[in-house]
């Protein structure tokens with residue numbers, strides 16, 4: 001079983017699902033994406049994404065018209081395996097098509113770009129052996145995250161802070177008082193402006209501290 005946290009972009013609420021890894025992801029249509037596929041090489045029993053990303057997958061999969069092999073998708077920050085501000089830690093990114101030819105990948109990549117379903121498609125020069133597409137919220141990096149924020153980027157912050165020994169009062173994707181206090185403590189310890197807001201500098205420091213640390217607590221609920 002896996003616990004799946006979904007940020008519903010339509011209702012601005014966090015939703016929680018418990019699914020067997022052989023089941024379809026929440027909001028997935030026709031079981032074109034199982035929990036196991038979305039988890040990829042991650043070992044986590046907690047996963048997250050948002051509703052909009054699942055809809056982008058449904059739309060793209062329908063347009064492509066045949067199964068899409070998913071090599072990597074979700075990773076928790078402390079598991080590493082991606083760059084420090086990767087959208088894979090947000091659960092918004094897919095690395096697919098590892099099992100097809102260069103020519104077929106080119107077709108898929110062009111379709112991903114022309115479809116407009118993805119906010120970002122990595123150029124072939126960066127990822128020639130797979131196709132990376134994602135539904136990021138801002139053009140690069142992570143958005144400013146603060147009291148009242150909800151969603152996948154709050155989950156990244158909470159998971160990272162918990163891993164580094166701070167107590168955010170849970171892993172729920174909702175930026176409340178305890179999350180804010182742990183951000184301020186983290187900022188104080190790292191000579192960052194103590195405003196309780198995770199902007200560019202705090203994100204950069206936080207992710208460089210936690211990515212690939214490999215010591216996260218997988219049981220944190």
Ligand SMILES: [Zn+2]
Pocket residue numbers: 088093094095132133
């Ligand atoms: Zn990727």
